[in-house]
Amino acid sequence: MSAAAPVARSQTDMTALVLTAFTATSCIGRGRLEMLTKLKEEHTGLARCAFESLDLDTHVGEVSGVDAVRLPDGLREFACRNNRLALLGLGQDGFTEAVAQSVSRWGRRRVGVFLGTSTSGILETELAYRHRDPVSGALPDSFQYRGTHNSFSLAAFVRQLLQLEGPAAVVCSACSSSAKVFGTARRMIAAGLIDAALVGGVDSLCLTTLYGFHSLQLVSRTPCRPFDVARDGISIGEAAAFALLEPLPASLDADAVMLLGVGESSDAYHMSAPHPEGRGARAAMLQALASADLEPTAIDYINLHGTGTPSNDSAESRAVAAVLGASVPGSSTKGATGHTLGAAGALEAVICALAMQHGFMPGGLNTTQIDPALGIRYLRENRRGRVARVMSNSFGFGGSNCSLVFGQAG
Amino acid sequence: MRQLAPLTAYLDGIGLLGPGIGDWPSGALVLTGGTPYVPQSTVLPTPGALPAAERRRTGSIVKLALAVGFEATSRAGVDPATLPSVFCSSGADGQNCHEICEVLASSERQLSPTRFHNSVHNAAAGYWSIATGATPASSALCAFDASFAAGLLEALVQVVVDRTAVLLIAYDASYPQPLHAKRPIADAFAVALVLAPEARAASSARLTATFTDASTDRIPEPQIEALRSSIPAARCLPLLRRLARRETGCAVIDYLDTQRLAVEVVPC
Numbered sequence: 319m320s321a322a323a324p325v326a327r328s329q330t331d332m333t334a335l336v337l338t339a340f341t342a343t344s345c346i347g348r349g350r351l352e353m354l355t356k357l358k359e360e361h362t363g364l365a366r367c368a369f370e371s372l373d374l375d376t377h378v379g380e381v382s383g384v385d386a387v388r389l390p391d392g393l394r395e396f397a398c399r400n401n402r403l404a405l406l407g408l409g410q411d412g413f414t415e416a417v418a419q420s421v422s423r424w425g426r427r428r429v430g431v432f433l434g435t436s437t438s439g440i441l442e443t444e445l446a447y448r449h450r451d452p453v454s455g456a457l458p459d460s461f462q463y464r465g466t467h468n469s470f471s472l473a474a475f476v477r478q479l480l481q482l483e484g485p486a487a488v489v490c491s492a493c494s495s496s497a498k499v500f501g502t503a504r505r506m507i508a509a510g511l512i513d514a515a516l517v518g519g520v521d522s523l524c525l526t527t528l529y530g531f532h533s534l535q536l537v538s539r540t541p542c543r544p545f546d547v548a549r550d551g552i553s554i555g556e557a558a559a560f561a562l563l564e565p566l567p568a569s570l571d572a573d574a575v576m577l578l579g580v581g582e583s584s585d586a587y588h589m590s591a592p593h594p595e596g597r598g599a600r601a602a603m604l605q606a607l608a609s610a611d612l613e614p615t616a617i618d619y620i621n622l623h624g625t626g627t628p629s630n631d632s633a634e635s636r637a638v639a640a641v642l643g644a645s646v647p648g649s650s651t652k653g654a655t656g657h658t659l660g661a662a663g664a665l666e667a668v669i670c671a672l673a674m675q676h677g678f679m680p681g682g683l684n685t686t687q688i689d690p691a692l693g694i695r696y697l698r699e700n701r702r703g704r705v706a707r708v709m710s711n712s713f714g715f716g717g718s719n720c721s722l723v724f725g726q727a728g
Numbered sequence: 729m730r731q732l733a734p735l736t737a738y739l740d741g742i743g744l745l746g747p748g749i750g751d752w753p754s755g756a757l758v759l760t761g762g763t764p765y766v767p768q769s770t771v772l773p774t775p776g777a778l779p780a781a782e783r784r785r786t787g788s789i790v791k792l793a794l795a796v797g798f799e800a801t802s803r804a805g806v807d808p809a810t811l812p813s814v815f816c817s818s819g820a821d822g823q824n825c826h827e828i829c830e831v832l833a834s835s836e837r838q839l840s841p842t843r844f845h846n847s848v849h850n851a852a853a854g855y856w857s858i859a860t861g862a863t864p865a866s867s868a869l870c871a872f873d874a875s876f877a878a879g880l881l882e883a884l885v886q887v888v889v890d891r892t893a894v895l896l897i898a899y900d901a902s903y904p905q906p907l908h909a910k911r912p913i914a915d916a917f918a919v920a921l922v923l924a925p926e927a928r929a930a931s932s933a934r935l936t937a938t939f940t941d942a943s944t945d946r947i948p949e950p951q952i953e954a955l956r957s958s959i960p961a962a963r964c965l966p967l968l969r970r971l972a973r974r975e976t977g978c979a980v981i982d983y984l985d986t987q988r989l990a991v992e993v994v995p996c
Contacts, residue, residue, distance in 0.1 A: 332889075427939075427986070427987070436848065436849070443825075443907070444829055444832050444833070447830060447832065447833035450833075450906060454906075455905060461910060463907070463911045464911070467910075467911075468819065468870065468872050469870035470818075470870045470871050470872040470874075470875075471872075473871070474872065477984075483984075483986040485881060485984075486984060487869045487870070487878040487881075488870045488871065489867065489868065489869060490820075490849030490869065490870050491848075491849070491850040491853065491866070491868040492848045498867065501865075502867065502882060505882075505886060505889045505890070506885055509733065509885045509888050509889050510733065511885065525832045526839075526844070529832060529837050529838075529839045529844075530828075530839050530843075530844030530845075533838070533840060533841045533844050534841045534844060534845070582866075582867075583865060584853075584854075584857040584863050584864065584866045585857065585863070586809075586857040586861050586862055586863050587858065589785075589845045589846075589851070589854050589858070590844075590845040598863060601863060714848070714850070715845055715848045715850070715854065716848060716853055716854025716855075716857070716866075716868075717854055717857055717858070718850055718853070718854070718866060718868070
């Protein structure tokens with residue numbers, strides 16, 4: 319996998335990495351087994367929005383029981399919905415134990431933490447603004463900026479919880495955030511600064527994104543219908559998804575999942591709308607293939623960004639058709655999970671890993687009539703079969719694009 | 729453990745803007761002691777390179793980031809459209825965030841679409857790519873007070889691993905009250921570095937970073953040390969001071985609680 323790549327000279331130093339462990343928690347379940355079950359049942363987790371005091375007529379992918387999660391003593395400064403969701407997610411599938419084993423292999427300082435979020439614990443700030451001192455305007459004494467509001471709060475919390483001391487950063491490029499962390503981690507490992515990396519993304523429901531996307535008229539009233547002829551916007555979800563990236567061991571299980579390629583680009587076009595021809599998306603996908611040293615025909619399935627907005631799905635379909643052709647099966651799993659924003663890249667990476675290990679391509683839910691103008695092969699129902707190489711797209715505001723390629727060893 | 733390539737890059741251009749500092753030459757003069765430091769509120773230029781529609785929508789944080797980006801790429805003599813970029817900031821647009829929180833705490837909750845898209849941490853990166861036409865990868869990072877060092881590390885790693893020149897832009901501005909009381913960032917400050925894998929005519933120094941347990945360098949001049957410690961992006965100042973003085977040696981800058989970043993400077 320280290321052969322010279324035609325597009326990005328860069329990637330010649332890169333070797334494939336293995337996802338030693340991975341897990342995700344979203345509105346379709348806590349951990350892999352629940353999520354796999356819901357995906358196989360083609361069950362959406364989207365429901366009418368009853369979050370907080372919201373007065374919007376929409377559907378959301380809310381994770382149940384987040385408020386009941388208690389942070390350990392000593393880490394209370396991190397108390398916010400986002401870090402509770404992070405803790406809930408880290409507790410599944412033996413993930414924290416896998417991180418501990420990685421630490422014993424490499425050392426605390428040799429395990430990096432690179433996580434994505436778009437809004438971190440901003441909900442705490444939104445709530446604190448309702449309780450300002452009537453005279454001074456001050457926020458309540460209990461409000462903790464550093465542990466909740468600041469974007470780095472997520473990585474700081476995870477580092478302290480798991481006692482990691484390696485390099486860390488939060489990638490905060492809206493909806494591409496937790497795809498781009500795979501690129502950051504891979505470069506850090508290639509540079510020899512770390513041996514392993516905990517990557518992932520956590521984003522949680524808050525008023526800023528719900529009312530914000532609403533102001534842009536990008537939120538659907540119904541559960542989102544990516545690639546449908548009548549698609550009319552996103553459904554916002556929340557998720558915590560993590561992977562542990564390590565160098566390939568001497569021998570690899572046949573069902574082990576590897577990160578093979580990463581591609582990143584900028585649209586240089588508009589803050590909140592994709593380039594209509596999918597120019598940046600195309601560049602990211604080509605670069606991801608080049609860095610994986612794969613031909614487009616090697617991709618068995620593409621997990622689309624597929625937000626369900628008219629403009630995203632149109633631009634993305636053009637890019638996919640141009641890069642992979644019109645016959646590669648693809649779907650958006652956001653009809654099941656909602657758009658989990660800064661967690662979407664990592665969540666969909668985990669879905670891709672499950673698809674490969676369990677031999678199925680998840681169908682895109684809620685879509686009844688595929689838009690004939692979008693010339694790609696969109697799956698509305700699950701399909702069984704071997705899935706050995708997958709691509710996953712994540713695109714964000716500011717024209718930030720990231721495509722990942724994963725593969726199986728066997 | 730694998731043998732590491734040194735985390736080395738050549739510095740081809742600097743941009744700087746902060747309280748009482750209008751650009752890199754004026755900042756360098758202050759840092760060499762050639763002129764006394766006179767703290768004044770940061771003066772933000774208008775970003776002429778943005779289309780008028782985008783210009784109207786940008787807040788001070790974008791003006792700040794774009795100003796140093798253009799200064800650094802111009803000094804390096806490189807076309808900004810060709811460079812991948814790393815943007816790092818502790819809090820991005822605090823004014824915008826405050827206004828969103830005020831609206832959401834009101835009975836109306838009607839956000840402006842522009843306010844919402846400006847709220848993303850990578851807004852400056854987005855406007856930069858629109859202003860310059862830069863389509864390579866752009867990263868937007870946050871590491872609280874370690875944001876500058878985290879950005880520098882990411883930029884150096886890209887230089888070394890991807891063998892490409894990279895533009896680093898670190899920037900922070902104040903929150904208005906009541907957030908300012910919870911996160912007191914003194915004023916607006918931004919620094920940009922163009923870092924490249926090979927020495928060129930424009931290269932002024934070779935930088936090599938390593939992790940260290942040593943403590944962070946303080947600035948001997950109290951007012952400049954106050955600037956360093958009161959704005960996350962200004963944590964770069966021990967490095968800039970050495971660059972301004974064209975001194976060979978090591979600058980230790982703030983990184984995470986567990987370790988600092990030592991940057992060896994060799995002028996060229």
